Amino acid sequence: MQAWEWRGEVLRLLDQRRLPHEQVWLECRDTAGVAEAIEMMAVRGAPLIGVAAAFGAVFATREAMATADPDQGLRSGLSLLRAARPTAVNLMHAVDGMAQHLQSRAPSAWPAAALEWAQGLAAREQANNTVMAEYGAALVSGEAVRVLTHCNTGSLATPGVGTALGVVRAVHAEGRLAQVYADETRPWLQGARLTAFELQQDGLPVTLICEGMVASLMAAGRVDWVIVGADRITARGDVANKIGTLMLAVLARHYGVRFMVVAPTSTFDLALEQGREIPIEERDPDELRRLQGVAVAPADVPAWNPAFDVTPAELIDCIITERGVVAPVCAAAVRSVVGSG
Amino acid sequence: MQAWEWRGEVLRLLDQRRLPHEQVWLECRDTAGVAEAIEMMAVRGAPLIGVAAAFGAVFATREAMATADPDQGLRSGLSLLRAARPTAVNLMHAVDGMAQHLQSRAPSAWPAAALEWAQGLAAREQANNTVMAEYGAALVSGEAVRVLTHCNTGSLATPGVGTALGVVRAVHAEGRLAQVYADETRPWLQGARLTAFELQQDGLPVTLICEGMVASLMAAGRVDWVIVGADRITARGDVANKIGTLMLAVLARHYGVRFMVVAPTSTFDLALEQGREIPIEERDPDELRRLQGVAVAPADVPAWNPAFDVTPAELIDCIITERGVVAPVCAAAVRSVVGSG
Numbered sequence: 001m002q003a004w005e006w007r008g009e010v011l012r013l014l015d016q017r018r019l020p021h022e023q024v025w026l027e028c029r030d031t032a033g034v035a036e037a038i039e040m041m042a043v044r045g046a047p048l049i050g051v052a053a054a055f056g057a058v059f060a061t062r063e064a065m066a067t068a069d070p071d072q073g074l075r076s077g078l079s080l081l082r083a084a085r086p087t088a089v090n091l092m093h094a095v096d097g098m099a100q101h102l103q104s105r106a107p108s109a110w111p112a113a114a115l116e117w118a119q120g121l122a123a124r125e126q127a128n129n130t131v132m133a134e135y136g137a138a139l140v141s142g143e144a145v146r147v148l149t150h151c152n153t154g155s156l157a158t159p160g161v162g163t164a165l166g167v168v169r170a171v172h173a174e175g176r177l178a179q180v181y182a183d184e185t186r187p188w189l190q191g192a193r194l195t196a197f198e199l200q201q202d203g204l205p206v207t208l209i210c211e212g213m214v215a216s217l218m219a220a221g222r223v224d225w226v227i228v229g230a231d232r233i234t235a236r237g238d239v240a241n242k243i244g245t246l247m248l249a250v251l252a253r254h255y256g257v258r259f260m261v262v263a264p265t266s267t268f269d270l271a272l273e274q275g276r277e278i279p280i281e282e283r284d285p286d287e288l289r290r291l292q293g294v295a296v297a298p299a300d301v302p303a304w305n306p307a308f309d310v311t312p313a314e315l316i317d318c319i320i321t322e323r324g325v326v327a328p329v330c331a332a333a334v335r336s337v338v339g340s341g
Numbered sequence: 342m343q344a345w346e347w348r349g350e351v352l353r354l355l356d357q358r359r360l361p362h363e364q365v366w367l368e369c370r371d372t373a374g375v376a377e378a379i380e381m382m383a384v385r386g387a388p389l390i391g392v393a394a395a396f397g398a399v400f401a402t403r404e405a406m407a408t409a410d411p412d413q414g415l416r417s418g419l420s421l422l423r424a425a426r427p428t429a430v431n432l433m434h435a436v437d438g439m440a441q442h443l444q445s446r447a448p449s450a451w452p453a454a455a456l457e458w459a460q461g462l463a464a465r466e467q468a469n470n471t472v473m474a475e476y477g478a479a480l481v482s483g484e485a486v487r488v489l490t491h492c493n494t495g496s497l498a499t500p501g502v503g504t505a506l507g508v509v510r511a512v513h514a515e516g517r518l519a520q521v522y523a524d525e526t527r528p529w530l531q532g533a534r535l536t537a538f539e540l541q542q543d544g545l546p547v548t549l550i551c552e553g554m555v556a557s558l559m560a561a562g563r564v565d566w567v568i569v570g571a572d573r574i575t576a577r578g579d580v581a582n583k584i585g586t587l588m589l590a591v592l593a594r595h596y597g598v599r600f601m602v603v604a605p606t607s608t609f610d611l612a613l614e615q616g617r618e619i620p621i622e623e624r625d626p627d628e629l630r631r632l633q634g635v636a637v638a639p640a641d642v643p644a645w646n647p648a649f650d651v652t653p654a655e656l657i658d659c660i661i662t663e664r665g666v667v668a669p670v671c672a673a674a675v676r677s678v679v680g681s682g
Contacts, residue, residue, distance in 0.1 A: 020639050181645075184629065184638070186527060186551040192629070192638035200642050208629055208644040210527040211552040212585025216650040219587065244553025246560065247592065254591045288525065288533070288549055292635050297525070297533035298361050301541050303549040304522075309557040 001155045001198060003048065006119070011055045013043045016156055016190075020197035031060040031077040038084035038091070041188065045157020046231045046267060047125050050090030053081045054118035057098040061110035070107035074099075087240055087281045087308045089232040089269045094121060122159045128264040128322035129160030136167030136227070136262050136320040137174060144178035145171055146224045148214065151185045151242035152194035153229035153262070163229040163262040165195070167320065172204050180204055181223065183211050185244060187287045187305065211244055218255035226252045230263035230319075237313035237329035238275030239263075243306055249315035261311075262320045265338045273331075275310035283307050342496045342539060344389060347460070352396045354384045357497055357531075361538035372401040372418040379425035379432070382529065386498020387572045387608060388466050391431030394422045395459035398439040402451035411448035415440075428581055428622045428649045430573040430610045435462060463500045469605040469663035470501030477508030477568070477603050477661040478515060485519035486512055487565045489555065492526045492583035493535035494570035494603070504570040504603040506536070508661065513545050521545055522564065524552050526585060528628045528646065552585055559596035567593045571604035571660075578654035578670035579616030580604075584647055590656035602652075603661045606679045614672075616651035624648050 003014040011028040017040070018024045026042050028034045034056030037043045043052045060077025067073035082095045101117045102110050140147075147168055151157075154165030161169055171177045180199060185191035192208055199206040209217065217223055226248050232240040239245070239261050252259045272278060285303035289295065297303070318327035324337045344355040352369040358381070359365045367383050369375045375397030378384045384393045401418025408414035423436045442458045443451050481488075488509055492498075495506030502510055512518045521540060526532035533549055540547040550558065558564055567589050573581040580586070580602050593600045613619060626644035630636065638644070659668035665678045 021636060184527065186525065186553055189637050196642045197639050200639055206642060208626075208638055208642050210584070210629060212527055212588055213645060213647060213650075215587040215591055216584065216647055217645075219650075243551070243557065246556040247553055247588065250556055250595045251588065251591055254595065285549075288551060291632055292637070294633050294635050295362060296530050296633070297549055298538050298541055301537045301547065301549050304554065304558075306554060306557055309554075309560075 001201060003156045004043070004052065004159065006055055011052065013037050013052060014156070015042045016044055016194060017042055019193050028056070029059070031056050031063055031080055034059065035080045035084045044190070045152065046088040046090040046229065047158040047163065047264060049085060049088050050094035050266065051118070051122045051125060051159050053091050053094045054098055054121045056081045057095060058111065058114045058118055061102065061114045065107055065110065074102070074110070085281060086279045087231050090266050093266050097121070125158060125264065126160035129158055129162060129166045131322045132163060132262050132264065132320050133161055133166035133170040135325055136260060137170035139260070139318060139325065140167070140171055140225055142224060143176050145176050146179045146181070146222055147171070147177070148181045148183065148217070148223045148226045148248065149195065150183055150191065150228045150245055150248055152190040152198070154195065154198045156194050156198055157229065163264070164227040165198070167227055167260070167262050168204070169202070177204065180206050181209050181217060182206055183209055183214060183244065185242060186211060190242070211247065214248060215251050218251055218257055223257050225258045225260055227260045227262060230261050230267050231308055232278050233263060233268045233319065234272040234275055234278065235270045235334055236273055236331045237316065237319060237326060237334050239311045239316060239319070240275065240278045240280070240308045241311065243309050246309040246311045249311045253315050258317045259315060260318050260320060261316055265321045265323055268334070268338050270338065275312060278310055281307040342542060344497045345384070345393065345500065347396055352393065354378050354393065355497070356383045357385055357535060358383055360534050369397070370400070372397050372404055372421055375400065376421045376425045379422070385531070386493065387429040387431040387570065388499040388504065388605060390426060390429050391435035391607065392459070392463045392466060392500050394432050394435045395439055395462045397422045398436060399452065399455045399459055402443065402455045406448055406451065415443070415451070426622060427620045428572050431607050434607050438462070466499060466605065467501035470499055470503060470507045472663045473504060473603050473605065473661050474502055474507035474511040476666055477601060478511035480601070480659060480666065481508070481512050481566055483565060484517050486517050487520045487522070487563055488512070488518070489522045489524065489558070489564045489567045489589065490536060491524055491532065491569045491586055491589055493531040493539070495536065495539045497535050497539055498570065504605070505568040506539070508568055508601070508603050509545070510543070518545065521547050522550050522558060523547055524550055524555060524585065526583060527552060531583070552588065555589060556592050559592055559598055564598050566599045566601055568601045568603060571602050571608050572649055573619050574604060574609045574660065575613040575616055575619065576611045576675055577614055577672045578657065578660060578667060578675050580652045580657060580660070581616065581619045581621070581649045582652065584650050587650040587652045590652045594656050599658045600656060601659050601661060602657055606662045606664055609675070609679050611679065616653060619651055622648040
């Protein structure tokens, strides 16, 4: 399964808001279309957002070429992309990397150079997924491993086999996966709609639960590892990820369950030291009050809807990157594996 | 707001599956109708289930009178009620109390005696709510209290002001409630559909969140007390309550938030010592896969759906009963407050 496709004039994105009921492909033909797909979460998952933004920047170079002031045109196109989601740092890295790649080139060379860079990014992320899956699986010992995962970090969230789900797939490929629990991941239900769908399609033994059931599952000794992705990681190893991750980390510590984060080095933001410096996107309260068009709460009740939380380094056993494993999770280990950026 | 009404020939129950969108009253006219309303969760909340079952037993006495073997008829009617939900002990207590009350009486006297007993139970539960609200509010210090509650424990779950929500209401009546957070309580969304609705109707400052947001809320120092109800409590103070409660207790302990359980002594099952002895009802996986008729996951993905979890006494700061406060929570304190049953 792949959730994106580049066709030269159009970036096709599998609309993840309609899964698992309908497989509808959005066709983005300009910068604004890509930015909107990111903002509205038609495309999601930090690595895939980065790749989508890079192809969005290809459109931005073409649009800039058609304006009187290409430099200004490119800047405003890239700004539009950068603003689409504030927490995922891959988006920022993709847009900044693209800007740097184009900087020394003449506007007439931008579209080809941008396309080359975007395709290179997608290829690198795919290769990273594969390497991380190997590193992660090697750390997960045992012949009948029970994993709990959160949100969706597979082929719908990345250009490759996935980050956390890449590790789960590798354990499964070795014949050692007894069970993977997907929590539903309210309010967007990425776990129920996407992870359960993707793992079932691929024949992995998946069971759906609610977040509120995780403590019971751990208390019963039915989980060996929590394995999740990340949207941004600081220099000391604090991890911003989908809301609900912090709860899993606290419960894992309480019940002696190990906790693994799988994220390419592009997820690190070494300019930030502490997790509290990470901007946390707060989304529309209606995402709690309505569910696929159905009201599930009073229409005007106040609701708090942060899209991410921050898990402190102290609660994380290891972070798997394509350059190696950060463990124990601390500033020195991040420096040694990820380098200076 | 009251969610039940006895009219002599009919027990009217506000159908809680349809709230907050529609206020539909179910009319139960026989034992089977009451048992079905309990099983299908049209009526819910441990204390209110007990009261509904007691009125269901009134029907059972009338039906038994019309059979050749009234003793056998009554037994089978009461069994039907007892089997409707396995975890809430109030149901068992109500049915057993009723059976004992009728035991020494002639079948011809049953209907009147049963009605008197059912009405007495409802009146006692109402009075208990009021007393517990006072005891609980007295323990909650401060002038701007922030409470987090789970599931629904108010006028829709009890015949009175509520258990946990009774305490919240009392703090509010004293002008000391800054905020009450209602988590949505998946999979049935009692928090979103019922608690948010009930508190908003009554003018309390309520904010809706998802379970996955609780850790962030606590990490930000925005909760002083978690206050919840209970479905069954053992002799050592282990508490079975709506799934998700255990997660709140572990998080509360991690973040130094206090944890209060509010439950009448009818919720105690002193025949059980350890929480693991409590039978935990597992419900239809479709409760996770579908939401008010809308599919939110692949139709055939396996799902685990325990309706309750057990919070060990060690994670609970106090249990408020109508006979006094159990604190610290241990077998000796339970014995001294609740007695031998």
